Amino acid sequence: MVQLMYMLDIKYIRENTDKVKKSAADKGYQVDIDKLLAADDARKKVMGQIEKLRAERNDIAKQMKTADAMKKFGSELVDRGKAIKENLAHLELQLRENDLDGRLAKVPNITLPDVPLGGEDDSVEIKAWGTHKTQAMDHLDFATKRDWVDFERGVKVAGAKFYFLKGDLALLENAIYQYALQKIVGKGFNFMTVPHMVSGRIMTGTGFAPRSSKQSDEYAIDGEDLSLIATAEIPLTGYHADEIIDESDLPLMYAGYSPCYRKEAGTYGKFTRGLFRVHQFNKLEMYIYCLPEESTKMHEQILATEEEIWQELNIPYHVVNIAAGDLGAPAAKKYDIEYWSPVDNKYRELTSCSNCTDYQARNLNIRVRRKSGNTEILHTLNGTVVSLARTLVAVLENYQAGEKLIVPEVLQPYMNGKKEI
RNA sequence: GGAAGCGUGGCCGAGUGGUUGAAGGCGCACGACUCGAAAUCGUGUAAGGCGCAAGCCUUCGGAGGUUCGAAUCCUCUCGCUUCCGCCA
Numbered sequence: 454m455v456q457l458m459y460m461l462d463i464k465y466i467r468e469n470t471d472k473v474k475k476s477a478a479d480k481g482y483q484v485d486i487d488k489l490l491a492a493d494d495a496r497k498k499v500m501g502q503i504e505k506l507r508a509e510r511n512d513i514a515k516q517m518k519t520a521d522a523m524k525k526f527g528s529e530l531v532d533r534g535k536a537i538k539e540n541l542a543h544l545e546l547q548l549r550e551n552d553l554d555g556r557l558a559k560v561p562n563i564t565l566p567d568v569p570l571g572g573e574d575d576s577v578e579i580k581a582w583g584t585h586k587t588q589a590m591d592h593l594d595f596a597t598k599r600d601w602v603d604f605e606r607g608v609k610v611a612g613a614k615f616y617f618l619k620g621d622l623a624l625l626e627n628a629i630y631q632y633a634l635q636k637i638v639g640k641g642f643n644f645m646t647v648p649h650m651v652s653g654r655i656m657t658g659t660g661f662a663p664r665s666s667k668q669s670d671e672y673a674i675d676g677e678d679l680s681l682i683a684t685a686e687i688p689l690t691g692y693h694a695d696e697i698i699d700e701s702d703l704p705l706m707y708a709g710y711s712p713c714y715r716k717e718a719g720t721y722g723k724f725t726r727g728l729f730r731v732h733q734f735n736k737l738e739m740y741i742y743c744l745p746e747e748s749t750k751m752h753e754q755i756l757a758t759e760e761e762i763w764q765e766l767n768i769p770y771h772v773v774n775i776a777a778g779d780l781g782a783p784a785a786k787k788y789d790i791e792y793w794s795p796v797d798n799k800y801r802e803l804t805s806c807s808n809c810t811d812y813q814a815r816n817l818n819i820r821v822r823r824k825s826g827n828t829e830i831l832h833t834l835n836g837t838v839v840s841l842a843r844t845l846v847a848v849l850e851n852y853q854a855g856e857k858l859i860v861p862e863v864l865q866p867y868m869n870g871k872k873e874i
Numbered sequence: 875g876g877a878a879g880c881g882u883g884g885c886c887g888a889g890u891g892g893u894u895g896a897a898g899g900c901g902c903a904c905g906a907c908u909c910g911a912a913a914u915c916g917u918g919u920a921a922g923g924c925g926c927a928a929g930c931c932u933u934c935g936g937a938g939g940u941u942c943g944a945a946u947c948c949u950c951u952c953g954c955u956u957c958c959g960c961c962a
Contacts, residue, residue: 500924504931511931514943518892534942678952697884697921699902822884826903826919 462815463493463557476563479570479777489556496551503544510537558657561782562812565749568786572778576789582760583769586795592849593727595858596622602728614717614732618845621874625848625860626735626841628867630710633737633762633839640758642708642739647688649711650679655691658817660783660809670716685709686835689740694817698831700824704743704751708838711736727846729801734842741834744821745811748832752808755836756788759804762839765863768847769793771800785810792847803843806836 466473470486477484513534569577596602601622607615618626638644656662661683662669672681682688689709698705713736739758743751756772763770775787784807791800811830814820821831852859857873865872
């Protein structure tokens with residue numbers, strides 16, 4: 454049932470070699486496409502020989518079915534069959550050693566035409582909203598003073614970058630969650646809870662590395678084929694793995710809430726203080742399965758929904774079209790929303806939404822059945838509704854009033870009507 | 875964790891060594907009937923690879939093995955169900 458599925462279609466790579474090479478180079482990936490194509494050539498050649506032998510084997514089996522033939526040619530056919538078996542074993546070993554799949558897995562998704570070239574600094578601002586505040590107390594100092602957060606005991610219990618949220622700040626996190634959940638359900642997203650661990654196949658299929666110890670940002674469970682999820686995007690992608698979905702059922706819009714576990718190795722520094730970059734945080738994520746021709750439109754819709762939230766929370770932000778060099782392997786295009794930090798006097802990442810086109814879907818074998826009856830790989834997209842820890846940072850920086858913190862108006866219903874805490 | 879049973883196409887479900895890539899049903903598509911629809915009838919309908927095509931090959935949870943030949947027999951493995959144990 455499970456076919457060989459590739460990150461990118463070998464046929465597509467063959468027909469669009471230059472485009473694939475360029476996208477990989479733009480993204481900064483080291484992949485030798487020529488070698489990959491050579492491996493595919495070799496594979497095809499061996500496959501041809503194998504198929505010829507198999508055809509002969511099947512033919513012999515067919516002849517053997519009648520008792521007559523068995524009497525007449527029995528031993529002759531059996532001998533030929535035995536010889537074929539040996540040859541096949543030899544050729545099939547060659548095929549296994551070719552490792553085309555392994556090579557294909559390293560090819561990243563191609564980028565869409567309107568993705569800027571270059572690295573992190575080359576991302577393009579496409580919109581800015583709101584009025585910047587010019588001054589505020591550091592969120593960690595402010596929250597620590599109010600006894601709202603305890604990193605020291607987080608360290609004692611689990612290690613650096615683990616924390617406890619306490620009292621009104623913990624309640625405020627819940628209020629943000631409730632507000633965002635109502636918002637997204639109102640938009641027609643189907644809310645679901647998700648497994649917080651996934652198998653290696655789902656992890657890699659979504660585009661995350663499960664346990665390649667060094668680069669991996671994910672926590673793997675020792676002795677099990679399980680990793681802690683880094684985002685609800687991962688189980689939400691796996692949800693429809695190996696399924697064929699009727700065209701009339703698309704788009705499928707899901708929302709998942711989960712803790713997100715990330716090693717964040719080597720990211721200590723000035724701008725990662727406090728709650729901004731931690732090993733565990735809660736996040737509400739939206740996820741869409743759609744027709745290939747609709748993914749661009751869906752991407753804009755996801756972005757619009759994200760913007761609506763920051764406008765209602767009245768937090769100044771801008772939208773950035775992320776440059777190729779800063780895109781992960783699965784994304785064809787990505788928008789980040791960054792809020793204006795009056796503490797750091799710069800924009801800092803708050804949410805992110807990606808169009809992964811057919812990359813994740815191909816890898817996990819998720820297809821659409823067209824009205825014509827044909828099947829086709831569909832497209833997937835993901836976007837942050839709210840990432841709670843970072844949203845708290847943004848609110849803490851933007852809503853200070855002396856010793857107190859104003860509760861954003863849209864959150865007050867979820868804070869028992871309190872206007873400040 | 876222990877025991878037993880099961881894993882077949884978009885879905886349900888036959889099939890226990892040789893025209894079975896797979897009966898039957900549902901669903902879906904097209905056609906007929908109808909003013910139109912429902913119902914009914916007819917035809918078609920797994921996915922993937924190679925090939926201009928004819929056609930060939932692969933796949934019956936996964937990986938090995940036995941055999942001239944495997945959905946069917948053996949081993950391992952994963953999943954599901956039921957019973958027992960444990961427990962929120």
